[in-house]
Amino acid sequence: MALKLFDSLTREIRELKPSHPDGVLRFYNCGPTVYAPAHIGNFRTFVINDVLRRLLELEFPGKVKHVRNLTDVDDRTIGQSKKEGHPLGEITKKWTDLFHADCDALNCLRPHVEPTATGHIREQVDMIEVLMQKGNAYRAADGSVYFKINSFPDYGALSRIKERELKVTNSAFDADHKDDVGDFALWKAYKPEEDGDVHWPGPQGAAAGRPGWHIECSAMIKKHLGETIDLHTGGVDLLFPHHENEIAQSTCCNGTTFARHWYHSEHLLVDGTTMSKSKGNYYTLGDLVAKGYSPMAVRYALLAGHPRKQLNFTLDSLHAAESALKTLRSVYDEVCAKVTADSSEKTGSVGQMSVMALHDDLNTPGALGILFRDLKHIRDFPTPSEVRDFKRALFALGFDFSIPSSPSAVPTDVTSLAQKRWASKQSKDFATADALRKELAAAGWSMLDGKDGYKLEPLKK
């Protein structure tokens, strides 16, 4: 079944397929700016893109090239570096490492290439020079270089900017050296008081400084994926101006189609509104893990809403995710114990149906629904083909149950309480056993009695 996905440019659901003769699908996903821990809103986008990546792997095995950048030089990274008093590279490495750890915990496949902006200064300067030569960019009084949006007739096609009316009271834009309000920086001239020691030699005819934000993606895409890519993705907030600007730069520089398909995932809201530190609804993965939730449940919660709809994240939804995942995992364990999957039987099972929902514009909640709808059937009548497809659906959604759920470390005093209680129970001293159960609960643990032993589980906060 064809893999269909909404295209933000044409605003219709279109089939996704490679266009290059080599059959490799070129996929670029705008990555994080590494100046702080990524929050779960960021991870919604990355998890959704991970499902997309997995689907592509299933659809075009071995023929997918996935690139996701790291923005490691911009106002925010430099600002953080100055604030902490550490070199830029040290700051960005710290947050890159955490980002990678979080991605791993969320079971996101690593992109094939993860280029950095600072690692591609030369490529960016080269593009800027071409744009200047072609008359699409100009040097401003201070030595910065701006892209001239009037030189690109299609400017605004993606975000329909021409249909918009910019807020008149907008004080945010920096018109200092621009010819036109809409022009954007390709290269920013060095300002010692703001930039510290962060600067590189500029393009021909421009001052030393650093690249503007948008050009990095254009340059890295050109280098790692070529002039025309098959799929470009990111969060909706990147639609304008970031992606609009990328299109302008790359198209003018290369003279050819930049991206054949655009996809944007919607925002995650928390408690019905956008996340922000001041509202106190700003969660990182670490925050949630500290509350006792598993990263896999976070992943589930992030996939529980349609990717192109805003999703309201709450602790309740995480709780629901945790419970649902538990059921999924137990069926997985049961079924794996009963059946060894092989591919000799015909398909058409539940797992297959679930993956098909994913093929239909990445309907993750639909896929989850189908999976649960017939979960009992898989559990009770697991045939090799059913099990194989079930596993395939779990792979596509990125739920890896082959890894045991991260057992929380049981404190030794809890262990000894549990051992005592088990002994009391075996000797039918139920009064003592009950008292010990209360003690365990006070320590935050629940003891689950089995036939031949017990399990300890932390109580949810």
Place this chain on the structure above:
RNA sequence: GGCGCGGUAGCCAAGUGGUAAGGCCGAGCUCUGCAAAAGCUCUAUGCGCCGGUUCAAUUCCGGCCCGCGCCUCCA
């Protein structure tokens, strides 16, 4: 002001021109020293409101109400 999205059971959330997937929570039952876990069963004559089109609308059209996002920091 402009652009866009959404309003489906207590909560979350798919979906379709022919009469509502699924998850969570809750309830009942089975099991059980207790507590859980697990299993079984149940839970929207209804899809924001009002009109229209149609044999038939939650699904299409129009109007209205409410909520949210974006408009050059932003996944």
